[in-house]
Amino acid sequence: MSEPLRIALAGLGTVGAGVIRLIEANAALIARRAGRPLQVTVVSARDRNKDRGIDLSPYAWEDDMVIMGERADVDVVVELVGGSDGPALALARTTIEAGKGLVTANKAMIAHHGLELAQKAEAAAVPLKFEAAVAGGIPVIKGLREGAAANEFSRVYGILNGTCNYILSTMEDTGRDFAAVLAEAQAKGYAEADPAFDIEGTDAAHKLSILAAIAYGAKIDFAAVDTTGISKILAADIAQADSLGYVIRLIGMASTENSNGTERLFQRVQPHLVPFDHPLAHVDGATNAVVAEGNFSGRLLFQGAGAGDGPTASAVVADLIDIAREMERGGEAGAPFSVPVAELVAMDRADTGHRMGRSYIRFVVADRPGVLAEITAAMRDAGVSIESLIQKGRHDEDGEVLVAMVTHEGPESAVAEAVRMLEGSASLTRAPLVMHILAD
Ligand SMILES: NC(=O)c1ccc[n+]([C@@H]2O[C@H](COP(=O)([O-])OP(=O)(O)OC[C@H]3O[C@@H](n4cnc5c(N)ncnc54)[C@H](OP(=O)(O)O)[C@@H]3O)[C@@H](O)[C@H]2O)c1
Structure with missing residues (x-):
């Protein structure tokens, strides 16, 4: 078997600790599938002394995570810090500039800086992968980029934020109002102390903009996502929807439309009434689901855990296995957005009026x-x-x-x-x- 793929891991929170646990627990089968072992060589986070419930003694510690990609004992960097800018972005840039591959779960960074990073990665011929950034453990990016790559998509849409889905399905089950359910979700750890990113739809919009770029070969345009959250929904709306045969779900939807001969991109995150007989009506709790309607595949439904240490680590490690295989074959890294950045189309925002x-x-x-x-x-x-x-x-x-x-x-x-x-x-x-x- 070949030399191990040497990994620097930045961020040891929920997902980072999950990645270490997964790589340790499934080491043998991962090595067989990847053709070489995955070996974490160095880790970094803010506080070296924090108890994370995992043994970090086998790994070197790096105080300055931004330079991890420049280390000689690193082949690929995993960024699990979060935030669209700050240390995560600095680390991503230095890693790619150092000629190393990058794996990230950071949807905010990819939504805001994905094009720049992909352009740098393509120029340096290094991999940039972000499966975990959209819908956590669900392999939806691979699904669109690989499994359904031959299709034209009429629509790509889904439930992209587990916190909102948990709140809406709990309001449905209990008849309680938004504020009470949010407070309970925060107490149980399903919602952040500052829940604005989730409940106002921003997190779903980050993910939707990434999916839309991949599905339609468009330049990411997060600013063009028409976004409405769930905070104005009353228990009475849920009861009314129910009496009419619907549940309420926060849906992110992308499609293209042709207006006056120009292809435009429609991207919207908004609470929708979903008919009882639609598959998304049965997606409850913190689960995510994405529907892609391909012109030859028909309707594809991807469903599973959109967050959590295990599912998100599963997607991160799948990206590492891909990189190990590609490097093993001396292969090309491939365009992060399926189509090279230079060929992605800058699509105008669709006018929702008609x-x-x-x-x-x-x-x-x-x-x-x-x-x-x-x-x-x-x-x-x-x-x-x-x-x-x-x-x-x-x-x-x-x-x-x-x-x-x-x-x-x-x-x-x-x-x-x-x-x-x-x-x-x-x-x-x-x-x-x-x-x-x-x-x-
Ligand atoms: N949690 C999920 O279920 C999930 C799902 C999909 C995607 N993601 C994405 O995965 C990424 C990580 O999420 P998470 O939930 O694991 O976050 P988290 O639990 O808050 O962990 C963040 C880690 O980054 C470190 N960190 C934060 N700021 C830092 C700084 N300025 N300098 C150095 N280290 C810093 C923290 O260090 P300390 O531990 O020392 O404080 C911590 O180890 C985010 O981009 C998130 O959007 C998460």
Whole structure:
């Protein structure tokens, strides 16, 4: 068997410690599959003395993680520190510049700097891999880049954030409101102390922008993801959705659309109503799932744990095994985004205005006569056709009433216009909430 692949591991938190445990536990089978052993030679984190529940004595310690890639005892660096910039980015740059491969789980860094890093990696002919950055343990990047590489994708969409999915499915199971479920998720460690990145949809948007680049050969454009989180969803919305035959899930969706002869990229993260009979309606708790609709493969569903030490380490180590195999064969590293950066297309953002679909619109209104007429008049004037409307008793002691409606298929712009017409109305006691209905 060949010489070991020598690994520098930066970051020894949840994922970093998981990688060490996995490489130790499955050493023999990994060596057989990779054609050579994987050997961690040096590690780094902030605090050398922290108890991490793993024995670090076999590994050298590096205080300055940024220079790990320059060490002579390292073939490849694994970055598990996190953050779009800071030490993670500095480490990624120095590693590639030193001619070493990089494996990372850092979706924020790839979403913001992936093109620059991929360009550097291609120029240096070194591998850059980030399977764990999207949907944790689910091999969805490999799935799109390799298994389904022959297909044109009509849509790629899914549940990309486990924290949001846990909160939404717990609200569904318990009937409790968002704030109470979030507090419980934080206490159980399912949500960060600062949950904004997750609940406002940013984390899902990072992942979606990476998937979209791979599925459509487009330059990553995280800034163009139209992002709405889940914090405005009420327990009453979940109950209404249920009575209409839907669950609510935060869905990230990418597709391309042709407008006036130009291919444009649509990227949106938004809570959706998902019909009970859609496979994503049954994705509960912290699970992630991605659907890719290929023109020859048909609908592919990738589902599994989107986070956690074991699943995320599984994806990181799979990337290391790939690198060991590629180096063993003296092979090319391959373009990180499937297509070389120079050939990725800078696609304009799709105009969501003429998208067609059905929507759920919820108003919380003052309990007085004429309010419903005002809302339905705005719908009529904007050209929105209402399929069903539910008016539900008192929302709370203040005498608020919940009015929820589902529209017929029509332009999204009409729904937006109706909501705009009602802006500032004294009848509304909260801002309206619009959620699109996931089309089959
Ligand atoms: N957790 C998951 O389930 C999951 C899933 C998919 C992807 N990811 C991604 O994986 C990466 C790591 O996540 P994690 O959950 O393992 O994070 P974590 O538990 O917070 O661990 C981060 C590690 O980085 C070290 N670190 C942080 N800032 C540093 C600095 N300025 N200088 C040196 N070391 C520093 C920490 O050192 P100390 O331990 O000494 O403080 C810690 O060991 C992130 O990019 C995350 O988005 C995580």
